[in-house]
Amino acid sequence: xxxxxxxxxxxxxxxxxxxxxxxxxxxxxxxxxxxxxxxxxxxxxxxxxxxxxxxxxxxxxxxxxxxxxxxxxxxxxxxxxxxxxxxxxxxxxxxxxxxxxxxxxxxxxxxxxxxxxxxxxxxxxxxxxxxxxxxxxxxxxxxxxxxxxxxxxxxxxxxxxxxxxxxxxxxxxxxxxxxxxxxxxxxxxxxxxxxxxxxxxxxxxxxxxxxxxxxxxxxxxxxxxxxxxxxxxxxxxxxxxxxxxxxxxxxxxxxxxxxxxxxxxxxxxx
Amino acid sequence: xxxxxxxxxxxxxxxxxxxxxxxxxxxxxxxxxxxxxxxxxxxxxxxxxxxxxxxxxxxxxxxxxxxxxxxxxxxxxxxxxxxxxxxxxxxxxxxxxxxxxxxxxxxxxxxxxxxxxxxxxxxxxxxxxxxxxxxxxxxxxxxxxxxxxxxxxxxxxxxxxxxxxxxxxxxxxxxxxxxxxxxxxxxxxxxxxxxxxxxxxxxxxxxxxxxxxxxxxxxxxxxxxxxxxxxxxxxxxxxxxxxxxxxxxxxxxxxxxxxxxx
Numbered sequence: 001x002x003x004x005x006x007x008x009x010x011x012x013x014x015x016x017x018x019x020x021x022x023x024x025x026x027x028x029x030x031x032x033x034x035x036x037x038x039x040x041x042x043x044x045x046x047x048x049x050x051x052x053x054x055x056x057x058x059x060x061x062x063x064x065x066x067x068x069x070x071x072x073x074x075x076x077x078x079x080x081x082x083x084x085x086x087x088x089x090x091x092x093x094x095x096x097x098x099x100x101x102x103x104x105x106x107x108x109x110x111x112x113x114x115x116x117x118x119x120x121x122x123x124x125x126x127x128x129x130x131x132x133x134x135x136x137x138x139x140x141x142x143x144x145x146x147x148x149x150x151x152x153x154x155x156x157x158x159x160x161x162x163x164x165x166x167x168x169x170x171x172x173x174x175x176x177x178x179x180x181x182x183x184x185x186x187x188x189x190x191x192x193x194x195x196x197x198x199x200x201x202x203x204x205x206x207x208x209x210x211x212x213x214x215x216x217x218x219x220x221x222x223x224x225x226x227x228x229x230x231x232x233x234x235x236x237x238x239x240x241x242x243x244x245x246x247x248x249x250x251x252x253x254x255x256x257x258x259x260x261x262x263x264x265x266x267x268x269x270x
Numbered sequence: 271x272x273x274x275x276x277x278x279x280x281x282x283x284x285x286x287x288x289x290x291x292x293x294x295x296x297x298x299x300x301x302x303x304x305x306x307x308x309x310x311x312x313x314x315x316x317x318x319x320x321x322x323x324x325x326x327x328x329x330x331x332x333x334x335x336x337x338x339x340x341x342x343x344x345x346x347x348x349x350x351x352x353x354x355x356x357x358x359x360x361x362x363x364x365x366x367x368x369x370x371x372x373x374x375x376x377x378x379x380x381x382x383x384x385x386x387x388x389x390x391x392x393x394x395x396x397x398x399x400x401x402x403x404x405x406x407x408x409x410x411x412x413x414x415x416x417x418x419x420x421x422x423x424x425x426x427x428x429x430x431x432x433x434x435x436x437x438x439x440x441x442x443x444x445x446x447x448x449x450x451x452x453x454x455x456x457x458x459x460x461x462x463x464x465x466x467x468x469x470x471x472x473x474x475x476x477x478x479x480x481x482x483x484x485x486x487x488x489x490x491x492x493x494x495x496x497x498x499x500x501x502x503x504x505x506x507x508x509x510x511x512x513x514x515x516x517x518x519x520x521x522x523x524x525x526x527x528x529x530x531x532x
Contacts, residue, residue, distance in 0.1 A: 023300070027492030030478040038406050057481055057491070107528055127316025193529045199519035200476035200494035204307050215304065218494035220476040229530075243476040250377045250472040250526040 024059050029067040030217065036076050036087050037244055043089035047077060050085075102154055102246040105179040107194040109224060110155050110239065110246050115145030117174045118210075122163065129160055133225070135233050141166035145174065146210050149245065156210040156240040165189050165234055181226055184234055192229040196222055198248055207240040222248055302343040305334055309344060313353050313364050320366040324354060327362075373427055374523040377472055391432060396422040396486075403438050403512075410473070411501045411512035414440055424486055431487045432522045437513040467502045467510045474498055474524065483516050496524065 035041050048056065053064045068085060071077045079085045102110045123142045130136065140160045147155040159180055161169070168187050176183065181191050199221040201207075208215040220241040226234040241248075312318045325333065330341045345362060348354045356362045373390065376383040401420035408414055418438040425433045478492040487495070496519040502510040517524065 024491075027478070027490070030492045031480045034478050034480070040404070040406075042405075108526070127319050128314065129316075131316065191530065193527065195525060195527045198474045198496060198524045198526075200496040200517075201519075202307075202494050204311050205304060206311075215307065216492075218476040218478050220474065220496075241476075246475075248474040250474070252377055252380055252470045252472070254380060254466070254468055254470060 025063045025066040028057055029070050032067060032071060041087045043087050045087050047085040102149055104249055105182060107181055108249060109179050111179050112147035112149050112155055113177050115147040117145050117171050119144040120171055136162060139163060153211045154242050154245045156207050158238040160236040162233060180237060189228060189234050191226040191234055194224050194226045196224045198222055211242050218243055301336055302340045306344040306347050309348060318364045320364050322364055324362040372521050372523050377526040391425050391427045394424045396424055407512050407514060411509055413509045414438060414512055433515050433517040434483055434486050435513055435515040437511055439511040468505045469503050471501045472498060487518055
């Protein structure tokens, strides 16, 4: 994964790709931007040459140039005439290093500054929720917020809350910041268990617009179901997070007993 | 462009400004893909329930200000992906959910759920060799060293790729790592090589597939992949290994359950 920017990729990946709806230049741009962000191409180091990018990704010279021009315009690379293209120390990647990452609350959900509330409304419970969590009644409260950190949108949060739980939620309370579950706890609904589910999604138009990202760019999606000590549902959260600002964390203690049962299984394998 | 006049405006979801969406059209995303995305979300979230009809092609053209060709392209893709059915003379219908649920890995119930995942999947060893450890992994796994023993594997279910894993094991732990261990999980492999691994710290992110990963996982270049990184340590806090996995999250669900203390 790391050393292969310069070799071995061939055109197979691109040929699978026709008809994805996202142009080649944009896909090449994203792959290179990610390599720069992760410092697989460190500051001052050269990028692969234009001809080798053409060969490796099976795209035209003009596609390669378009991707590089955009990186240059964003200050991520410098093109030196007669010498080549180099990763820059300044620019977005250096900036993202210095910015504080988004922190987790006790439940492993992102804590941000106050959000901008887009929606606070009573709606008929959406079909997917009725199927997944039949305990939700016919109507639920829908709260959609863009959450910011250092003035930048980092999380688009959609919460579905049973009506009786969200009765005291107001736009004023939503402005307080912290995580949504902290807010519910302040209103007397303390979470007792939270199940999180993780996925990588292509940004849909709403998420892209809210987070200031291109449509189709990867976003980290965290869906969380919070319950109280009586096992009542408190909230179903759907968080679309900017992946360069937020990583979800899970720490696991592997118990002795579970490990030995795992071992027993392994021995029976051929 | 073969779309009808006014198409730019009409693709705009209700909450945003026209100027910004116009700019997005130059962002390398095609019109058909936007419609495809909108319909996909409606289908996934149940706004268009299973077995109910989608708006007709002429209606979609009118609503979104798109040409018939563009609308058809979006519907073709949804049909190919098995999300809708087109019935001649009747219309287009949302298909019921895939009867085969995606595979699931519950991080809080490791290694038990790993064993379950292994029984339904196959793995291929792509490489097994000494290799430099990427800087990003060295940063989270102090003490791994600049080179380690790399095991690179591809996990498939019914022939379809699920995840690509790069596991780095310090030379001291390498021990009896040999090829015949094809189906075991990386974590269980490390388990067998020495004192028990007692803690695992995971971090999960989303990344675009680069050329090589895209090819291995049979996805388009730049597709979103769930990246799972794990640092494994033993009781004394000694590093047992670090791994990085790229998962197709539509096929492999990752979950974690947390409970209040006490």
